[in-house]
Amino acid sequence: MTRKDGLLALLVVVAWGLNFVVIKVGLHNMPPLLLAGLRFVLVAFPALLFVSRPKVPVRLLLGYGLTISFGQFAFLFCAIKLGMPAGLASLVLQAQAFFTIILGAGVFGERLQAKQLVGITLAVLGILVLVETSLTGQHIPLIGFLLTLAGAFCWACGNIFNKKIMSHASRPPVMSLVVWSALIPIIPFMVASIIFEGPALMAQSLVSIDLITILSLVYLAFVATIIGYGIWGTLLGRYETWRVAPLSLLVPVVGMASAALLLDESLSLLQLVGAVMVMAGLYINVFGFRIRRAVQAG
Numbered sequence: 001m002t003r004k005d006g007l008l009a010l011l012v013v014v015a016w017g018l019n020f021v022v023i024k025v026g027l028h029n030m031p032p033l034l035l036a037g038l039r040f041v042l043v044a045f046p047a048l049l050f051v052s053r054p055k056v057p058v059r060l061l062l063g064y065g066l067t068i069s070f071g072q073f074a075f076l077f078c079a080i081k082l083g084m085p086a087g088l089a090s091l092v093l094q095a096q097a098f099f100t101i102i103l104g105a106g107v108f109g110e111r112l113q114a115k116q117l118v119g120i121t122l123a124v125l126g127i128l129v130l131v132e133t134s135l136t137g138q139h140i141p142l143i144g145f146l147l148t149l150a151g152a153f154c155w156a157c158g159n160i161f162n163k164k165i166m167s168h169a170s171r172p173p174v175m176s177l178v179v180w181s182a183l184i185p186i187i188p189f190m191v192a193s194i195i196f197e198g199p200a201l202m203a204q205s206l207v208s209i210d211l212i213t214i215l216s217l218v219y220l221a222f223v224a225t226i227i228g229y230g231i232w233g234t235l236l237g238r239y240e241t242w243r244v245a246p247l248s249l250l251v252p253v254v255g256m257a258s259a260a261l262l263l264d265e266s267l268s269l270l271q272l273v274g275a276v277m278v279m280a281g282l283y284i285n286v287f288g289f290r291i292r293r294a295v296q297a298g
Contacts, residue, residue, distance in 0.1 A: 009232075013250045016251045017251045024086040026220065027080060029210055040186050044186065067154045070185035073151070074151075076147070079144040085140065087265050089148050091255065091275055091279070093148055093151060093252075094282055103156055103159075118281075123280075178225065182225075252279065
């Protein structure tokens with residue numbers, strides 16, 4: 001990977017890590033389902049006027065949009081609104097990697113490798129430690145934690161639809177998929193907002209919208225989604241997956257660091273242990289036991 005592309009990849013990682021802080025800030029004056037819905041309005045319009053529609057079966061596009069866009073962010077935004085720390089949410093959401101592996105084994109018959117089983121086991125133990133801290137009242141609301149896990153599961157389901165879409169005969173460009181699939185969650189978000197948040201709160205939020213909320217929406221739609229996925233998709237098309245994908249492991253690092261610096265969030269010792277276990281599980285899942293082998297080779 002060239003230095004320029006490496007810097008672009010790190011730029012995306014930083015943008016995605018800061019994404020969780022921006023969500024937390026954006027929710028200060030707007031309910032979560034409405035905020036998420038407006039995000040996808042900005043992603044879709046006016047971009048779809050300049051991006052051709054992906055030529056894939058509608059059922060796959062619907063499945064992708066309803067899981068990775070609506071399901072993931074409905075649960076995530078509500079979790080953060082209900083008190084889930086932004087930094088920890090950036091980590092717990094990475095459980096999608098393990099959900100994806102398990103779903104891939106069931107849907108595509110993919111065989112689990114030893115490193116994946118070890119990684120999943122270690123991450124699950126780490127998640128159980130974090131659940132224990134929730135149950136003992138250490139500043140992690142259990143409902144927020146469970147909603148974040150639900151968001152991770154929806155992301156994993158979206159990954160399965162994404163794989164089916166990308167293996168289709170007319171494989172669409174990444175930006176085509178991102179922009180046109182953004183149309184799908186808009187109506188579900190607005191309907192859910194009307195039902196759960198109420199027309200009065202929606203109207204009040206729109207009438208009293210402030211600059212911070214507007215800037216948050218611009219960041220979520222254009223920086224984190226359109227620019228972020230655009231660059232990431234370009235890099236995946238230019239280099240082998242193994243060169244690019246592991247860099248996403250830095251997203252929760254940036255997420256937790258930025259939340260600590262900008263939101264004054266902190267983890268207890270037990271929470272830190274759980275977070276390290278999840279990160280270690282993610283590392284083993286991607287890289288296996290390379291550190292151990294390097295030591296043995298030395």
